[in-house]
Amino acid sequence: MLLEKKPVNFEDERGSIRDILIGYDIDAITILSCKAGSVRGNHYHKVSAQYVYIISGRLLCAAQSGDADIEFIEASVGDLVFNPPGERHAFKALEDTCFLSLTKGPRRGKEFEDDTYRFEEKLLT
Numbered sequence: 001m002l003l004e005k006k007p008v009n010f011e012d013e014r015g016s017i018r019d020i021l022i023g024y025d026i027d028a029i030t031i032l033s034c035k036a037g038s039v040r041g042n043h044y045h046k047v048s049a050q051y052v053y054i055i056s057g058r059l060l061c062a063a064q065s066g067d068a069d070i071e072f073i074e075a076s077v078g079d080l081v082f083n084p085p086g087e088r089h090a091f092k093a094l095e096d097t098c099f100l101s102l103t104k105g106p107r108r109g110k111e112f113e114d115d116t117y118r119f120e121e122k123l124l125t
Contacts, residue, residue: 001063001089002082003073006053020053020080021102028108030101034059034093039125041090043118048105050089052081057097062123064088070123090123 010017034040034057052059058076065087074094075081083089085105107115 001061001071001073001087003061003075004080004082006078006080008078018078020100021051024051024102024104026051026102026104027106028101028103030103030108031055032099032101034091034097034099036093036095036097039090039092039122042088042122042124043090043116044088045083045085045103045105045107045115046117047085048103048107048115049085050083050107051100051102052083052091053100053102054079054081055098055100057099058094059097059099060092060094060124062090062092064123088119088123092124 006018008016008018054075054077061073061075061081062070063083064070
């Protein structure tokens with residue numbers, strides 16, 4: 001799991017501009033809303049790479065690659081979290097939260113479940 005603090009590129013009296021990704025080929029952009037305390041994920045994707053961009057709120061993010069220890073980070077507005085293929089991941093809303101999921105690979109639309117693999121031992125509950 002990788003966390004990037006995405007800076008504002010430009011700001012004036014009209015507002016601001018912030019690039020999320022530059023030069024990436026993305027297959028799907030999905031917006032998700034989460035109520036405080038809710039958990040999403042507790043799965044992995046064999047092929048799909050996933051980026052999560054926080055629009056509002058805060059998420060506790062957990063990830064695990066192979067037999068490594070579980071990694072925990074807190075992401076907030078303007079942060080971008082990356083989960084590569086094969087990495088187990090889960091997100092817990094620390095408050096009402098809205099985020100974008102940007103994916104490359106078959107995890108999209110009606111094919112969402114085709115590359116989503118759940119596991120019994122939860123990273124977050």
